[in-house]
Amino acid sequence: MGGGGDSRIPSILRENINSALPPECPFWIDVVVRTYSFDPRKAWTQIESWIEELRPDLIAGESLGSLNAIRIKGLPHVLVSPSLNAPLYLGYLAPLALIPGVTWLFDRIYRPKEGDRQKLHFTFNTLRKYPALRKAALANSPLNGSKDSFYAFFGTRDHYRRSGIVSLRTYRKYFGDSYAVYDGTHFMEEEFVLSMLVPKIISTLGLVPVRTSEALHTPGAQEAPL
Structure with a gap:
């Protein structure tokens, strides 16, 4: 799973997702979270090596991290608050980072909080790469011919929707109606996780959540990395 600074969702998944499987299910879901560079080019090099190493069965992405998740081809994608237009804003901000003191100011405003996984460093050379990340990610959308599956969750009280950083309209343009809305904020609350x-993750993996009446029976126990 890839995401922004908030670390609640991965920990909630790790602690709860396997208890949502029926007792007779032979699979164990391994939730893997890696911290990658804020520089999109460096991040993609890291992500490619991890995909080769882990060979996951599903990719989850949160917030700005959804762009890198979408870019990964050949796997099902589950997204939370995908910030599809954030790279445009970061690209517009890039020239400002050339002004003395602006990078320091952005770094201070968005300095890591306790529990954050990633340090954000707002330099011109990093920010100017974000529009290309968006282009590469959306090239792997159904609108542009991708056969991958995508499903997203959006919060009704997501403050980034006001600015268009998170946009249902943009999502529908590229991915259609494969989404659901929850009554929460940008960072999905535990009850909705x-x-x-x-x-959704369990069913996308082809398994059956414990509350359903029928479980998937497959011989042999295997791990399904997320």
Whole structure:
């Protein structure tokens, strides 16, 4: 799973997703979270090596991290608050980073909080690469011919929707109607992780959540990396 600075969703998934599987299910879901560079080019090099190493069965992405998740081809994608237009804003901000003191100011405003996985460093050379990341990610969308599956969750009280950084209209343009809305904020609250995200991940993997009447029976226990 890739995401922004908030670390709640991965920890909630790790602690709860396997208990949502029926007792007779022979699979164990391994939730893997890696911290990658804020520089999109460096990040992609890291992500490619991890995909080769882990060979995951599903990719989850949160917030700005959804762009890198979408870019990965050949796997199902489950997204939370995908910030599809954030790279445009970061690209517009890039020239400002050339002004003395602006990088320091942005770094201070967005300095890591306790529990954050990633340090954000707003230099011109990093910010100017973000529009290309968006282009590469959306090239792997159904609108542009991708056969991958995508499903997203959006919060009704996501403050980034006001600015268009998170946009249902943009998502529908590229990915259609494969999404759901929860009554929460940008960072999906635990109740919705458990009631919506966990069942969706499990069903996308071809398994059956514990509350359904029928479980998937497959001989042999295997891990399904997320």
